[in-house]
Amino acid sequence: MNVNEQPAIRAKSLTKKFGDFEAVRGIDVEVRPGESFGFLGPNGAGKSSTMRMIAGVSPVTSGTLEIFGLNPATHGSEIRNRLGVVPQADNLDGELTLLDNLIVYGRYFDIPRAECVERAKELLDFVQLSERSSGRVESLSGGMKRRLTIARGLMNRPEMFLLDEPTTGLDPQARHILWDRLYRLKQQGVTLVLTTHYMDEAEQLCDRLVVMDAGRIVAEGSPRELITRYSTREVLELRFGTGSNVEHEGRLLGVGNRLEVLADRVLVYADDGESALHEVHTRGLQPESSLVRRSSLEDVFLRLTGRSLEE
Amino acid sequence: MTTPASVRVLEMQMLLLKRIWKTNLTLSFLQPLLFFLGMGLGVGSLVDDRASSSEALGDISYATFLGPGLLATTAMLTAAGESLWPVLGGFKWDGSYEAMAATRLTAPQVVRGQFLWLAVRMGIAVGGVAVVLAVHPDTRSWGILPAVPAALLCGLVFTAWITAWAASREYDTSFSNVQRLVITPLFLFGGAFYPVDSLPDGLRPVAWVTPLWHGVELCRGFVLHTLGMTEALGHVAVLAIWLIPGWIVCDRLFAKRLYR
Numbered sequence: 001m002n003v004n005e006q007p008a009i010r011a012k013s014l015t016k017k018f019g020d021f022e023a024v025r026g027i028d029v030e031v032r033p034g035e036s037f038g039f040l041g042p043n044g045a046g047k048s049s050t051m052r053m054i055a056g057v058s059p060v061t062s063g064t065l066e067i068f069g070l071n072p073a074t075h076g077s078e079i080r081n082r083l084g085v086v087p088q089a090d091n092l093d094g095e096l097t098l099l100d101n102l103i104v105y106g107r108y109f110d111i112p113r114a115e116c117v118e119r120a121k122e123l124l125d126f127v128q129l130s131e132r133s134s135g136r137v138e139s140l141s142g143g144m145k146r147r148l149t150i151a152r153g154l155m156n157r158p159e160m161f162l163l164d165e166p167t168t169g170l171d172p173q174a175r176h177i178l179w180d181r182l183y184r185l186k187q188q189g190v191t192l193v194l195t196t197h198y199m200d201e202a203e204q205l206c207d208r209l210v211v212m213d214a215g216r217i218v219a220e221g222s223p224r225e226l227i228t229r230y231s232t233r234e235v236l237e238l239r240f241g242t243g244s245n246v247e248h249e250g251r252l253l254g255v256g257n258r259l260e261v262l263a264d265r266v267l268v269y270a271d272d273g274e275s276a277l278h279e280v281h282t283r284g285l286q287p288e289s290s291l292v293r294r295s296s297l298e299d300v301f302l303r304l305t306g307r308s309l310e311e
Numbered sequence: 312m313t314t315p316a317s318v319r320v321l322e323m324q325m326l327l328l329k330r331i332w333k334t335n336l337t338l339s340f341l342q343p344l345l346f347f348l349g350m351g352l353g354v355g356s357l358v359d360d361r362a363s364s365s366e367a368l369g370d371i372s373y374a375t376f377l378g379p380g381l382l383a384t385t386a387m388l389t390a391a392g393e394s395l396w397p398v399l400g401g402f403k404w405d406g407s408y409e410a411m412a413a414t415r416l417t418a419p420q421v422v423r424g425q426f427l428w429l430a431v432r433m434g435i436a437v438g439g440v441a442v443v444l445a446v447h448p449d450t451r452s453w454g455i456l457p458a459v460p461a462a463l464l465c466g467l468v469f470t471a472w473i474t475a476w477a478a479s480r481e482y483d484t485s486f487s488n489v490q491r492l493v494i495t496p497l498f499l500f501g502g503a504f505y506p507v508d509s510l511p512d513g514l515r516p517v518a519w520v521t522p523l524w525h526g527v528e529l530c531r532g533f534v535l536h537t538l539g540m541t542e543a544l545g546h547v548a549v550l551a552i553w554l555i556p557g558w559i560v561c562d563r564l565f566a567k568r569l570y571r
Contacts, residue, residue: 018571057412057570076570081415091406096326104323108414110313156414 006069008033008160008191009054013063016049023049025215026063033159036192038202038209040297042307046215047195048088051164054193056080068159081109084158084190088165090145094138098129098148101137106155116155123151127181143174150181160191167201179204199297211297211304218304223297230303231295232257234273238266238280238287248285255279260302269299316416320424321431323407328432339439343381347443350504351377367506371535375449379534380503382440382458383526386466389436391494393429394470395486398477401425402568409569418566422558426470433466434459444534454533461533464550465526469494471557478564502527522553 009031016024024046031037039047052058053065056072056079065072067079092101102120107113124130127147132140140148146166153161166182167175182205186192196202202209203223211219211226219226236256240248242264249261256270270276273292280287301307328335351374358364358373368376401408411421441459444450476489500507500514501523507515518524525546532538532546 052571055413059570077415077417080413083413085413087406087409087413089406091410093323093327093405093407093410095330096323100326104326105410105414107314107319107322108316108411108416110316110319110415 005033007031007066008035008068009037009193010066010069011050011054011063012065014050014053014060014065015062016046016053016058017061023215024053024061027210027212027215027217029210029217031191031193033191034189036186036194036205036207038193038206039195039212040197040199040202040209040301041195041212042197044214045212047212048164050212051162051193051195055083055085055162081156082159084153084156084161086146086149086153086161086163086166088168090149092137092145092148092152095136097134097136098124098140099133101148102152102155105152109156111156119155119157120151123154124148126154126184127151128177141174143170143177146170146174146178147181150178154185158190160193161185163192163194165195165197167196167198175201199301202297209297211301213305219300226297226300227295229300231299232269233271233295234276235293235295235299236268236270236273236276236280237291237293238268238285239264239289240266240285240287251283251285252280255283267299267302269295316420317423317427320411320416320421321427324424324428325431336435336439339436340442343385343436343440344443346381347374347378347440347447367509369537372449374447375535376531377504378440378444378447378450379454379458379531380527382437382444382462382530382534383465383523384498384501384503385436385440386433386462386526387469387494387497387523389433390429390466390469391473391490393432394473395477395489396483398425398474399480399483399486402478408565412569418569419562421569422474422561422565425474426467426558429470429474430463430467433463433470437462437466450534452534452536454536458530458533461529461547462526464547464554465522465529468522468526468550468553468557471554471561475557475560475564478561478568497521497523520549522550525549 007030009029011027011029013026013028014024015022015026027050039050041047049058053060053072054067056067056076059073068082070079072079093104096104099120102123103113103116106116106119111119121130121133124133127150129144129147129151137145137148167178170178179201182192186205192205194205206223208220208222210217219230221229239245245263245266246261248266249259252259252266252268256268256276258269260267260269268276277290277292355373408421412418437459441455444455473489477486500510500518501521502518507518507524510518529538529543529546532543
């Protein structure tokens with residue numbers, strides 16, 4: 001990367017207030033062109049408010065924000081011209097055909113009609129919806145609508161693509177199709193910025209991410225770095241039955257590096273999960289079930305906030 | 312070559328119109344035609360042979376008096392129908408404005424596109440009335456040609472203020488009252504059905520400040536060739552005075568709501 005290259009996003013002490021409510025409480029973010037960057041956090045963490053400011057549709061309350069080196073307050077239209085946006089709620093036109101939805105949207109960017117038609121067909125192909133191009137949007141499944149929204153967001157060939165919870169509410173198969181398309185975009189060099197509360201999504205798609213909680217950034221790094229820094233290599237999950245997990249805490253002390261007792265299970269953080277399990281059995285404990293897995297961002301989040309991500 | 316932003320917004324509406332144009336065109340003709348026949352000929356048969364009515368109407372048939380004013384009332388009714396629920400819906404239900412706001416379009420461009428769409432929409436309806444007037448021998452006149460844009464100007468005043476109202480609302484609960492308490496009284500008392508001179512003294516000045524009366528007077532004056540240049544400019548000026556602040560308010564409200 002050229003060291004003189006302008007960052008795609010540069011935010012310093014960025015805040016957003018709605019009346020008395022402070023949705024974003026002073027965050028610093030820098031995203032390089034071509035990077036895949038994620039905002040991970042539970043609902044209400046301030047991810048969407050941050051995304052809307054980045055998308056140039058929400059004025060900054062305080063702090064500074066530059067997109068492609070431009071100030072959204074003065075160059076909103078110019079910034080939006082270079083962005084692709086996939087909002088959290090689909091706002092496709094249900095009464096228009098798939099093809100018309102894309103063409104109309106492309107026309108908002110003043111792309112000549114013939115060019116719009118050509119791009120729309122290419123993009124419908126890209127999101128695997130060509131066969132339905134003359135059908136109405138109303139008839140599409142949730143996953144198809146999301147893919148169409150992605151195609152729509154690409155009509156202006158954006159330098160940066162913003163996706164607000166792109167796979168929320170989709171079934172696993174639909175998510176995987178979508179991830180695959182986003183991965184291809186990433187390979188083409190498009191800067192991807194996404195919010196998610198799914199750890200697996202962040203691990204799949206993001207080079208680097210920040211974990212947000214209550215309007216603040218609580219950690220930053222690559223998924224691997226964060227896991228190494230805040231968790232152990234493996235996790236042993238033990239279930240002793242509802243209500244009896246807490247009472248086993250005392251007898252588990254000293255197993256692994258750290259314990260996390262949740263309502264439904266006990267998490268034992270250890271670099272070697274199997275030997276931790278062996279130790280549990282040696283102590284004469286008989287959990288109803290046990291599972292050794294690799295650490296994930298879920299564990300990072302739990303460690304940082306004391307709360308589970310998908311509550 | 313670039314296309315004006317408002318035209319590009321209009322393109323979307325035209326695609327939607329393509330789906331419903333048959334019923335839309337038919338209805339545009341039907342409603343004013345019913346008014347013209349029902350009121351013009353029906354009420355006309357009661358009114359036309361009375362000396363006092365002939366004097367009040369200026370020695371013309373009731374249908375001739377009524378017809379041209381329907382251009383303005385039709386524009387107003389269309390503006391009201393298309394600027395309440397569809398506008399709030401664009402913000403809240405279908406998200407079409409939100410989609411536009413994410414592109415390089417700006418709030419004033421979205422507003423202009425919306426107004427242009429309403430001008431087209433009103434143009435179709437007003438055009439239907441114009442055809443009816445052209446067919447009827449008593450109202451057939453070259454004055455119909457300037458009367459159509461005059462009716463659209465009047466309709467745009469309503470478009471601007473009603474759009475502003477809808478854009479400032481979180482819910483649609485007040486919308487039926489806008490129809491009942493603003494549009495219907497104006498429709499009945501705005502000078503389309505009888506000269507406002509027949510109203511009680513206290514009500515007459517009210518009619519004079521309402522935009523509909525100026526629109527009705529312009530249309531009638533053009534079609535019946537009863538309007539002097541000064542009078543015509545006066546009516547246009549009042550409509551412009553109504554329109555401009557309404558337009559500015561719309562620009563502000565759209566900017567505030569789309570870019571929160």
